[in-house]
Amino acid sequence: MKRLIFLFLxxxxxxxxxxxxxxxxxxxxxxxxxxxxIDQQFMDVMGSSFLMAHGMGRPVENASTTxxxxxxxxxxxxxxxxxxxxxxxxxxAAGQFQLLVNDKPLGKxxxxxxxxxxxxxxxxxxxxxxxxKISLKDLTGFNGRCDAIIFxxxxxxxxxxxxxxxxxxxxxxxxxDKNPKNAGTFDFVVVGGGMAGTCSAISAARKGIKVALIxxxxxxxxxxxxxxxxxxxxxxxxxxxxxxGNLVNEIGPSEGGNAQPKEYYEDDKKMAAVLxxxxxxxxxxxxxxxxxxxxxxxxxVYATNIETGEKVYFEAPLFxxxxxxxxxxxxxxxxxxxxxxxxxxxxxxxxPEVADNLTMGASVQWFSEKKDHPVSFPDIKWGLxxxxxxxxxITKGDWEWETGxxxxxxxxxxxxxxxGMLAVYSNWSYLKNRAENKEKFAHxxxxxxxYVAGKRESRRLKGDYVLIEQDLTDQRVYPDGTAPTSWSxxxxxPDPENSKLFPGAAFKSIAKHIKIYPYPIPFRCLYSKNIDxxxxxxxxxxxxxxxxxxxxxxxxxxxxxEVLGMAAAICKEENTTPRGLYQNYFPKLEAMMIEGVGDPTxxxxxxxxLGGTLMEVVK
Amino acid sequence: MKLIVSxxxxxxxxxxxxxxxxxxxxxxxxxxxxxxxxxxVRWGDKLAKYSANIMAPxxxxxxxxxxxxxxxxxxxxxxxxxxxxxxxPLTKLDHKPFTLADYAKLQGILTNHxxxxxxxxxxELVVKAEETVDGYxxxxxxxxxxxxxxxxxxxCYTLWHIANGAVVDSxxxxxxxxxxxxxxxxxxxxxxxxxxxxxxxxxxxxxxxQNLPEIIGLIQAGKGYFPKNAIEKIPEKLFGRxxxxxxxxxxxxxxxxxxxxxxxxxxxxxxxQKDLTSMLLTQISDRNSIQNQKIIALIIRNNDxxxxxxxxxxxIEKKIKLSAANYQLLQKHKVAGxxxxxxx
Ligand SMILES: Cc1cc2nc3c(=O)[nH]c(=O)nc-3n(C[C@H](O)[C@H](O)[C@H](O)COP(=O)(O)OP(=O)(O)OC[C@H]3O[C@@H](n4cnc5c(N)ncnc54)[C@H](O)[C@@H]3O)c2cc1C
Numbered sequence: 001m002k003r004l005i006f007l008f009l010x011x012x013x014x015x016x017x018x019x020x021x022x023x024x025x026x027x028x029x030x031x032x033x034x035x036x037x038i039d040q041q042f043m044d045v046m047g048s049s050f051l052m053a054h055g056m057g058r059p060v061e062n063a064s065t066t067x068x069x070x071x072x073x074x075x076x077x078x079x080x081x082x083x084x085x086x087x088x089x090x091x092x093a094a095g096q097f098q099l100l101v102n103d104k105p106l107g108k109x110x111x112x113x114x115x116x117x118x119x120x121x122x123x124x125x126x127x128x129x130x131x132x133k134i135s136l137k138d139l140t141g142f143n144g145r146c147d148a149i150i151f152x153x154x155x156x157x158x159x160x161x162x163x164x165x166x167x168x169x170x171x172x173x174x175x176x177d178k179n180p181k182n183a184g185t186f187d188f189v190v191v192g193g194g195m196a197g198t199c200s201a202i203s204a205a206r207k208g209i210k211v212a213l214i215x216x217x218x219x220x221x222x223x224x225x226x227x228x229x230x231x232x233x234x235x236x237x238x239x240x241x242x243x244x245g246n247l248v249n250e251i252g253p254s255e256g257g258n259a260q261p262k263e264y265y266e267d268d269k270k271m272a273a274v275l276x277x278x279x280x281x282x283x284x285x286x287x288x289x290x291x292x293x294x295x296x297x298x299x300x301v302y303a304t305n306i307e308t309g310e311k312v313y314f315e316a317p318l319f320x321x322x323x324x325x326x327x328x329x330x331x332x333x334x335x336x337x338x339x340x341x342x343x344x345x346x347x348x349x350x351x352p353e354v355a356d357n358l359t360m361g362a363s364v365q366w367f368s369e370k371k372d373h374p375v376s377f378p379d380i381k382w383g384l385x386x387x388x389x390x391x392x393x394i395t396k397g398d399w400e401w402e403t404g405x406x407x408x409x410x411x412x413x414x415x416x417x418x419x420g421m422l423a424v425y426s427n428w429s430y431l432k433n434r435a436e437n438k439e440k441f442a443h444x445x446x447x448x449x450x451y452v453a454g455k456r457e458s459r460r461l462k463g464d465y466v467l468i469e470q471d472l473t474d475q476r477v478y479p480d481g482t483a484p485t486s487w488s489x490x491x492x493x494p495d496p497e498n499s500k501l502f503p504g505a506a507f508k509s510i511a512k513h514i515k516i517y518p519y520p521i522p523f524r525c526l527y528s529k530n531i532d533x534x535x536x537x538x539x540x541x542x543x544x545x546x547x548x549x550x551x552x553x554x555x556x557x558x559x560x561x562e563v564l565g566m567a568a569a570i571c572k573e574e575n576t577t578p579r580g581l582y583q584n585y586f587p588k589l590e591a592m593m594i595e596g597v598g599d600p601t602x603x604x605x606x607x608x609x610l611g612g613t614l615m616e617v618v619k
Numbered sequence: 620m621k622l623i624v625s626x627x628x629x630x631x632x633x634x635x636x637x638x639x640x641x642x643x644x645x646x647x648x649x650x651x652x653x654x655x656x657x658x659x660v661r662w663g664d665k666l667a668k669y670s671a672n673i674m675a676p677x678x679x680x681x682x683x684x685x686x687x688x689x690x691x692x693x694x695x696x697x698x699x700x701x702x703x704x705x706x707x708p709l710t711k712l713d714h715k716p717f718t719l720a721d722y723a724k725l726q727g728i729l730t731n732h733x734x735x736x737x738x739x740x741x742x743e744l745v746v747k748a749e750e751t752v753d754g755y756x757x758x759x760x761x762x763x764x765x766x767x768x769x770x771x772x773x774x775c776y777t778l779w780h781i782a783n784g785a786v787v788d789s790x791x792x793x794x795x796x797x798x799x800x801x802x803x804x805x806x807x808x809x810x811x812x813x814x815x816x817x818x819x820x821x822x823x824x825x826x827x828x829q830n831l832p833e834i835i836g837l838i839q840a841g842k843g844y845f846p847k848n849a850i851e852k853i854p855e856k857l858f859g860r861x862x863x864x865x866x867x868x869x870x871x872x873x874x875x876x877x878x879x880x881x882x883x884x885x886x887x888x889x890x891x892q893k894d895l896t897s898m899l900l901t902q903i904s905d906r907n908s909i910q911n912q913k914i915i916a917l918i919i920r921n922n923d924x925x926x927x928x929x930x931x932x933x934x935i936e937k938k939i940k941l942s943a944a945n946y947q948l949l950q951k952h953k954v955a956g957x958x959x960x961x962x963x
Contacts, residue, residue: 239844240877475843479876479908517843574963583907585963587942590880590909612733 021070022152024173025134027051027063028307035060036136037451039145040216040287040306042414044327046117047163048147048170049287049306050080053097054451055141057378057425062100064135067151069127075151077122078159079110084143084418086115091381094425095144100135101125111144119159125151142380143421143451170309180302180311184281186212188568189301189316191288194222195232196538196557196564197322198270199247203565203597205279209572211565212314213280214303216287217452220270222324224253224554226262227452229365230399233609234553238484238518243596245483248558249606250598256608258398259365259448286312288323291331296532298332318533318571318578320564325410326459326540334528335462340545348469350491350514350546359409359545360456360492361402361509364420366449368395368428375445379433383426390501391435392427395444402456402509405494409458417453423507424449456492456539456552463542464579465524472516472547480582481520482593483559487611488513489549516550517614523589526560526567527578535568535578537561555606566592644793647786649675657786657793660691665801668693669790673781677774679712680757686774690782694806695817696790698729698782711770721768728767728775729782736763736772737779744772795821803830807837815845819852827854835866847878850885858882859889868898876910883913891917896926903930905937907963912942919948927954935959 028038028049040049053060069075077099085094093112098105099122106122113120136146148170150159160166171177190201193215201213223230232252236245251273253266274280283303290302292313302313321328326336339357341348352358403423404416431441470476472489490513494506525542528534536542537560539552551557570581570588581589643656657671669692677686687707691699703709709717709725717725728734736744746758759772767775794802798821806814815837827834834853838846857863867882874882879902891899899914918930931954934941940963941949949957 239847477875477877479906479910481877584940586907587909587912587963 019071020152020154022150022154022157023067023069023075024170025065025067025149025151026170026309027136027146027148029309030063030065030134030136032064034063034136035138036063038306039451041417041452043287043304043306044289045411045414046147047167048080048309050145050147051136052143052145052451053095053136053138053141054143054449055138056446056449058141059138060141062135062137064100064133067132067134069130069132069151071153072127072129073153074124074126075153076124076157077106077108078119078150078152079122080117080119080147080149080159081110081145082114082117083112084115084145084414085382085422087415087418088384088422089382094140094142094380094382094422096139097144097146098137098139099149100133100137101127102133103135105137109139110146111140117147118161119150127151140378142378142425143418171311174309176304176309176311180313183212183283183303183312183314186210186281186314186316187572188212188318188320188565189214189314190320190322190564191301191303191328192222192322192324192538193217193220193284194322194324194538194557195224195248195252195554196324196561197222197320198251198274199558199561200320200322200537200564200568201280201561202247202251202273202277203562204568205277205565206597207566207569207592209279209569211277211280211568212283212316213274214283214286214288214301214314216285216303216306218284219267220274220284221265221267222554223454224265225270226265226267228450228454229259229262229265229448230363230454230554231256231258231260231264231609232554232558232606233487233611234555235484235486235518235610235613236555236559236606237604238486240481240520241484241593241596243598243600244559244562244593245555245606246596246598246600246602247562248555248598249604250602252555252558252606254605259367259396261448283312288328289331291328293332293531296530298328298531298533301328318535318568320568321461321534321536321540322538322561322564324455324458324539326461326536327410329461329528329531329534329536329540330459332528332531332534334531334534336459337462337466337544338459346466346468346470346544348544348546349473350469350489351544356406357408358406358493359404359458360548361405362409362413362416362420362453362455363399363402364397364417364424364450364453365399365401366397366424367447368444369447371443371445374442377429377432377446380425380429383429384422384502386426386430386434388436390427391430393431393435393437393440395441397424400495400509400511401507402492403505403507405492405506405509409455413453413455417451419505420453420507421449421451457545457548459540460543460545460548461534461536461540462529463525463527463536464529464582465522465542467521467525467541467543467547467551469544469546472519472550473514475517475519477520478522478524480523480586482523482526482563482589483556484518484520485551485553485556486516486518486613487550487553487556488515488613489546490611491546491549513612514549515612515614519550521551521556521560523563523567523578523582523586526564527582532577532579535564537564553611562597563589563593566597644669645789647671647784647789649781649784651676655781657692657790665805666694666794666797668699669696669793671786673778675777675781677777679770679773682712682714684710684714686778688778692782692786692790693809694790694794694802695809695814696787696794697813700726701729701778701782709771709774711768711774713770715770717768717771721771724768725771725775725778729779732783734763734766734779736766736776737783739763741773741776744776791817791821798822798826800829803833807833812842812845815841816848819849824854824856827852827857831857831860831862835862839866839870844877846874847881850878850881853885855885855888858885861892864892864895868894871898871902876908880910880913883910883917886917887913887920891921893923893926896921896923900926900930900933903933903937903939905939907940911939912945912963915941915945916948919945919952927952931956931960
């Protein structure tokens with residue numbers, strides 16, 4: 001009998017034992033994001049988009065999702081996260097959060113362990129039913145971040161830390177890589193939905209060709225969207241092609257100002273313009289991250305959905321890199337430039353004697369609002385050391401809150417963005433809690449801090465021609481001129497005062513300007529030198545660092561887009577490449593540029609932030 | 620020393636002005652509800668400039684007074700200079716009179732179109748109470764301090780907007796209504812880009828015809844896009860004139876590419892002299908451009924068999940492509956050898 005009971009126990013235990021299983025949950029795929037935001041800005045570097053609690057000091061609402069487990073039983077939990085403030089401080093972590101299973105928190109607080117992205121152990125959890133509610137509970141409101149969660153009952157399971165292998169694991173787990181979907185076949189694929197990409201797509205569509213527009217955010221506009229809040233600058237409707245810019249006028253916000261309330265940036269206007277074009281297929285939330293080439297031609301561009309992880313690919317005879325970062329060119333092996341060229345490379349007066357990696361920086365802009373009651377803000381311990389000398393007694397951080405010069409705008413970008421936010425929080429916490437004049441700020445509340453940082457410069461793809469300072473200052477105008485650039489050569493440097501206070505880590509900049517006459521950018525700067533079917537518009541075109549000083553303005557990049565769309569239509573009609581167009585069909589492009597692609601009858605409302613141009617006359 | 624001289628010259632101007640008091644030409648209403656009369660100033664029977672006696676209330680930090688000055692503009696509405704009444708000097712905060720340096724700085728301000736403070740709304744010129752630590756308001760904001768006269772911010776602001784406000788357009792229209800050859804000559808004499816642009820934007824067809832040599836002179840000396848814009852404004856008919864075509868024959872090479880294209884567009888419907896077609900033939904380049912196509916179209920339309928033949932041989936030899944439209948034109952002309960040419 002004893003033995004029987006024993007056997008029974010043994011077998012029942014056997015029957016109850018779970019089959020080893022691993023459940024992988026992507027945070028960005030949570031059904032309900034609550035107050036958490038999807039951040040995809042660094043996915044090429046750390047492997048994935050993730051959820052981030054950007055509460056500007058107030059914990060955000062929980063994110064939650066339902067997860068189906070194959071078996072009930074006990075699971076070990078791992079969370080891929082990081083302690084982002086540990087780069088600068090060994091005090092308590094900025095972004096902390098809990099994981100709740102069926103509304104019960106695990107004992108562990110996440111976001112405190114590792115400075116770098118890695119798996120934090122979360123202990124074990126008993127799963128007693130198949131469907132379970134999993135939630136993220138933000139504890140601090142300061143950018144806690146969660147990439148993914150693993151529940152596993154596999155003995156000795158070790159979550160993969162290596163980025164490549166982890167990506168393979170994920171792809172195998174979700175089955176994404178096996179059969180990426182064909183997103184369609186197009187005449188022209190535009191990657192990047194800032195002003196440059198949006199105008200490229202609309203222009204091409206109006207010229208009658210089939211376009212895919214791929215944008216890795218839920219909104220269009222790039223730096224001019226309500227996510228970054230930079231206003232358009234530069235002039236449109238200039239000689240020698242006064243009809244260029246009519247499209248920019250059509251979709252550009254009618255009111256100017258950096259770091260202003262959301263409505264200023266009129267995201268809907270740009271979206272509506274794109275949706276009104278039957279020839280455009282819009283792929284929002286898709287991040288292009290892989291390119292297949294054949295010889296010197298791009299055949300396919302792959303993109304990953306930043307929310308679902310789903311992969312798709314695009315085929316076309318012609319592509320446009322409007323990513324700002326030159327990502328498509330880079331992936332395709334296009335020649336590119338970064339940093340500052342030395343003076344002897346192009347003989348530019350403004351270039352430094354010795355080449356270096358000083359790009360212009362990225363900005364986390366911000367502003368506060370006055371309330372009719374006092375508002376508190378956490379007295380953060382993990383901020384940068386602050387004092388009266390460092391305190392900026394202001395209520396808004398405009399373009400000059402700029403950082404990361406000298407770092408890599410792609411590989412180091414999470415650090416750059418985070419440092420930008422850290423500076424904002426450090427200053428604000430000081431003003432609110434410790435400053436001699438803190439009473440003055442008692443009623444002020446942080447209203448908006450960007451978490452999508454605005455970039456000015458990263459890779460510049462090399463074209464058949466590289467535009468340089470002397471072309472602009474000596475008005476060396478070429479017959480293949482296209483969109484005119486008109487803003488001064490506006491180059492940014494670390495603010496000397498701020499650099500003294502924060503040696504090697506300035507977060508503010510100064511600008512130096514050299515005024516120019518409007519100058520038509522040669523068409524040869526708008527296509528790659530060595531990738532035959534790649535054009536570019538935006539800040540990643542073929543210019544020297546100095547010349548980027550003027551061409552990067554968004555009315556100008558928008559006009560480049562107008563030109564790219566026209567060029568794409570001609571390439572299709574003549575079955576040629578951009579270089580072939582330049583060599584054989586340029587008169588067609590000239591005729592289109594004379595005619596323009598935007599509505600010329602609309603009232604001209606792009607009259608803010610024109611910049612100091614050497615105009616011949618004030619008419 | 621220089622300052623004193625210019626001040627005295629200002630006074631001298633005022634005396635002459637008082638001597639020939641002309642009748643009012645038109646009235647301008649200012650933003651604050653006031654108004655002033657603009658008068659023509661004539662030397663003999665010629666319009667020399669416009670002038671107005673300005674009385675405007677200005678307040679500096681709550682203390683107000685009436686500014687009383689005479690303003691002068693040229694024929695195209697550009698502010699020239701001002702005079703103060705000897706008995707009524709300009710003053711700053713607390714009624715301190717302007718120094719000579721202040722008068723000179725004001726002259727600089729009123730003629731400058733590149734200032735920050737003139738583009739700001741009046742209430743953004745000074746620090747607002749809620750933005751200061753101690754609730755003290757009224758100080759000039761940092762960004763514009765160097766631009767303005769200390770203690771006379773609103774004098775500068777008000778006067779700049781009067782000098783460069785609605786009056787400018789009114790003067791330009793007033794001048795246009797009576798534009799004649801001597802006035803055109805006078806405006807050309809200003810020798811500025813804005814004067815040149817004024818002319819091409821405001822002259823009638825007849826005036827272009829009457830002043831063609833002068834306008835051609837401006838094109839020859841013109842900078843930037845002026846030559847292109849001028850050519851676009853000149854009535855097409857006038858491109859048939861010998862002097863225009865001679866000008867092009869002699870100067871085509873020194874015109875910018877975009878000016879050349881503009882000129883070719885204007886020539887499409889006028890008969891061309893032989894020398895011009897021969898010159899244009901030499902301008903067909905190996906680089907594919909709209910310029911080539913426009914020249915080709917011109918030569919075909921001009922119907923000179925010999926020139927056409929020469930051109931076609933050249934195109935064949937240099938393997939220059941033809942636009943579809945030009946191809947058709949040549950076919951219509953039944954030119955031999957057309958089949959050997961490639962279409963764009
Ligand atoms: C703070 C600040 C102030 C500035 N001030 C001005 C100003 O006043 N006026 C002005 O005109 N310019 C200003 N600039 C410069 C201007 O905003 C930039 O040069 C801008 O990048 C030019 O526009 P763009 O279309 O090339 O790129 P962006 O606006 O950067 O657009 C690129 C878009 O592509 C998307 N993208 C990137 N990679 C991928 C990918 N792999 N797959 C899919 N989508 C992708 C991005 O999310 C982005 O939306 C400023 C910049 C900053 C940061």
